[in-house]
Amino acid sequence: MKKSLLLAACFGLASSTAFAASAWTGGDELPTNPLACDATPGTVSAKPYDGGVPTNAPDRNGKKITVVDIPKLIGVGYFAATTKGIQEAAKELGNVDAKTDGPTKANIDEQITFIDNYVTSGVDGILFAANDPVAIAPVLKKALAAGINVVGYDANATPDARQWFVNQAEFNGIAKSLVDALAKEAGEDAGFAIVTSTFTTPNQARWINEMSAYAAKCHPNMKWLETVEAQEDNVLSFNQSATLINKYGDQLKGIFGMTSVATPAAAEAVTQAGQCGKIAIVGLATPNAMKPYVEKDCVKSVVLWNPVDLGYAAMQVLRATADGTLKAGDASVKAGKLGELKVVNGSEILLGAPFIFDKSNIAQFDF
Amino acid sequence: MSDVPLSATVKSFLRHETILAILLVVVLAILSQQSDKFFTTANLLNQGRLMTEVGLIALPMTFVIITGGIDLSVGSILGLCAILMGVFWHNLGLPLPVAMVLAVLVGGVGGLVNGLIITRFKVPPLIATLATLALYRGLAEGISQARSVRGYPDWFYVLGQGDFLGIPTQLWIFVIFAIIAAFILGFTTFGRATYAAGANETAARFSGINVDRTKLLIYTAAGLVSGIAAVIFVSRVSTTRSDMGTGVELDVITAVVLGGTSIFGGRGTIIGTVVGLVLVQALKNGLSLSGVKGDGTIVVIGLVLILAILASNLFSRNGDG
Numbered sequence: 098m099k100k101s102l103l104l105a106a107c108f109g110l111a112s113s114t115a116f117a118a119s120a121w122t123g124g125d126e127l128p129t130n131p132l133a134c135d136a137t138p139g140t141v142s143a144k145p146y147d148g149g150v151p152t153n154a155p156d157r158n159g160k161k162i163t164v165v166d167i168p169k170l171i172g173v174g175y176f177a178a179t180t181k182g183i184q185e186a187a188k189e190l191g192n193v194d195a196k197t198d199g200p201t202k203a204n205i206d207e208q209i210t211f212i213d214n215y216v217t218s219g220v221d222g223i224l225f226a227a228n229d230p231v232a233i234a235p236v237l238k239k240a241l242a243a244g245i246n247v248v249g250y251d252a253n254a255t256p257d258a259r260q261w262f263v264n265q266a267e268f269n270g271i272a273k274s275l276v277d278a279l280a281k282e283a284g285e286d287a288g289f290a291i292v293t294s295t296f297t298t299p300n301q302a303r304w305i306n307e308m309s310a311y312a313a314k315c316h317p318n319m320k321w322l323e324t325v326e327a328q329e330d331n332v333l334s335f336n337q338s339a340t341l342i343n344k345y346g347d348q349l350k351g352i353f354g355m356t357s358v359a360t361p362a363a364a365e366a367v368t369q370a371g372q373c374g375k376i377a378i379v380g381l382a383t384p385n386a387m388k389p390y391v392e393k394d395c396v397k398s399v400v401l402w403n404p405v406d407l408g409y410a411a412m413q414v415l416r417a418t419a420d421g422t423l424k425a426g427d428a429s430v431k432a433g434k435l436g437e438l439k440v441v442n443g444s445e446i447l448l449g450a451p452f453i454f455d456k457s458n459i460a461q462f463d464f
Numbered sequence: 465m466s467d468v469p470l471s472a473t474v475k476s477f478l479r480h481e482t483i484l485a486i487l488l489v490v491v492l493a494i495l496s497q498q499s500d501k502f503f504t505t506a507n508l509l510n511q512g513r514l515m516t517e518v519g520l521i522a523l524p525m526t527f528v529i530i531t532g533g534i535d536l537s538v539g540s541i542l543g544l545c546a547i548l549m550g551v552f553w554h555n556l557g558l559p560l561p562v563a564m565v566l567a568v569l570v571g572g573v574g575g576l577v578n579g580l581i582i583t584r585f586k587v588p589p590l591i592a593t594l595a596t597l598a599l600y601r602g603l604a605e606g607i608s609q610a611r612s613v614r615g616y617p618d619w620f621y622v623l624g625q626g627d628f629l630g631i632p633t634q635l636w637i638f639v640i641f642a643i644i645a646a647f648i649l650g651f652t653t654f655g656r657a658t659y660a661a662g663a664n665e666t667a668a669r670f671s672g673i674n675v676d677r678t679k680l681l682i683y684t685a686a687g688l689v690s691g692i693a694a695v696i697f698v699s700r701v702s703t704t705r706s707d708m709g710t711g712v713e714l715d716v717i718t719a720v721v722l723g724g725t726s727i728f729g730g731r732g733t734i735i736g737t738v739v740g741l742v743l744v745q746a747l748k749n750g751l752s753l754s755g756v757k758g759d760g761t762i763v764v765i766g767l768v769l770i771l772a773i774l775a776s777n778l779f780s781r782n783g784d785g
Binding site (some may be wrong): 171200201206209211214217218219231232235269295296297326 | 499501506507510514585607609612614625697700701702703705706707708710711748749751752757758759774
């Protein structure tokens with residue numbers, strides 16, 4: 098009797114997880130701003146500077162500075178590429194000593210601990226890509242309070258916890274590129290699924306949110322089947338994609354890969370299932386991982402910015418901030434070989450429009 | 465040295481905890497040589513703040529491992545409690561203190577379920593808590609739908625970011641819990657029952673110890689304390705996320721095992737766990753401050769873990785022989 102009651106209780110608990118499998122459309126409740134369905138560019142609202150200010154920062158103008166870069170995690174191709182860009186810029190500038198360090202898992206707590214230790218050890222500048230915009234804020238504010246220059250790239254923190262954020266591409270721009278590409282390849286009424294990292298990863302959550310808003314506005318007949326989590330894990334991404342292909346059969350006409358790990362893994366799953374050409378893969382990925390699939394015509398277009406440029410720009414912005422050449426209220430910043438970059442949205446620096454790699458240009462890129 | 469028989473006093477002196485304490489002193493001395501930032505009050509207190517959640521859970525985990533069990537679900541319970549506190553407060557509109565208490569109670573229920581599966585259905589703890597690790601994490605993600613709860617009132621941050629008499633608030637909580645745990649394990653019949661259950665369960669049953677009740681209480685306590693750690697964690701990072709506490713169980717088990725608690729049961733102390741915890745945290749922080757990168761730090765911690773256990777095995781074998 099007791100046993101059966103307990104079993105019933107366990108099953109009750111387990112069944113409540115079932116509602117987690119709905120068509121999930123983004124974890125943050127921030128407002129969306131879908132772009133126009135045609136190529137009209139989005140409007141950039143002029144906002145006063147809303148970033149933070151370091152307390153009693155020493156005069157670093159032209160002086161040698163030490164900078165630590167703490168990405169979401171180390172050991173993945175994407176952040177190896179941003180590190181490369183940071184090193185390129187540091188070498189070019191000549192007065193920066195930069196190194197990259199960070200957790201081996203995309204884990205909020207470990208990243209916070211890493212930053213905390215570098216604040217204690219005393220650096221001049223911190224570059225970061227946040228695993229969570231709010232959780233990272235207290236430790237970044239501590240860095241600002243210690244007079245350290247703080248610049249983010251790739252994934253933002255709350256604005257007052259850092260001075261500037263280098264935004265690789267605006268969220269609604271990425272969302273439009275992705276959804277338009279899938280609609281073109283798989284049809285206006287295509288059923289599709291999304292393979293993302295985790296539901297809590299801020300960038301991915303933001304993109305998916307914008308994608309859902311843009312699809313509702315411009316491609317209302319597309320069918321959202323399911324969003325699945327695959328961490329930033331190769332094997333898991335492959336397995337999740339293979340499961341989606343088996344589960345939805347003919348209903349599934351497209352897969353979005355939201356990470357540079359998920360997209361090639363989804364392409365591999367489609368290839369192995371012999372569904373090339375029947376299931377479209379559209380996603381964010383680095384060109385080297387996607388070359389084989391693009392060359393075999395299994396994948397038509399890959400959306401991304403250049404992560405090497407992103408790291409390069411972040412380092413240039415940090416140097417300009419330390420030198421005092423980039424101040425609150427400026428409309429642009431000089432970023433070495435990238436030229437002038439625009440300041441948008443108060444305290445963000447825009448790298449540019451998302452880039453689309455396809456068969457015609459992918460061979461020219463190596464990262 | 466092996467031809468000189470170790471006297472009883474030397475033998476008791478060369479307990480694992482003593483070796484560990486000596487190792488800790490050596491490590492602290494080396495690390496403070498490497499960086500002048502390491503041995504500062506501000507840094508040490510800050511490290512106390514960072515290790516509290518792992519430390520709190522390590523206390524009941526010491527009991528769990530002494531009984532010969534293991535609890536892999538503590539990180540998932542932490543995540544579930546964090547999410548539920550946010551849901552109770554933000555979505556259901558309960559006052560925050562009530563939400564905090566309820567969240568901790570849910571942690572207790574989570575631990576109780578572990579205990580029931582282990583004692584009533586005779587499922588090995590490793591398998592039972594491996595299952596609930598997935599179950600509780602799934603619940604946390606399902607309930608939260610990955611939506612974070614933020615914007616807690618200022619008084620709440622005192623718990624994770626504030627201090628009392630110049631010492632981080634959570635460090636006080638940890639010290640009080642550690643003293644209570646050490647007292648229960650060392651000086652009460654419950655503590656003796658814990659050792660007995662781990663050393664020889666059958667003998668413990670025949671001598672009239674209610675082994676099942678002991679285990680049930682211990683697993684429930686592990687859940688409760690994970691719930692408390694969840695509240696502190698949320699206060700420290702000022703947001704709830706369903707992936708909070710992922711992998712915490714490994715940090716906890718590392719501290720406990722490094723502290724000399726035998727994974728086979730029957731042996732271990734709270735003081736050992738605390739020294740193990742401090743040693744791991746000092747290594748992580750000190751190596752980082754002296755310029756060793758994250759991956760290098762993990763390697764060093766792995767080596768220290770193996771060395772510490774080898775050293776204590778070597779001495780105890782000499783002693784027995």
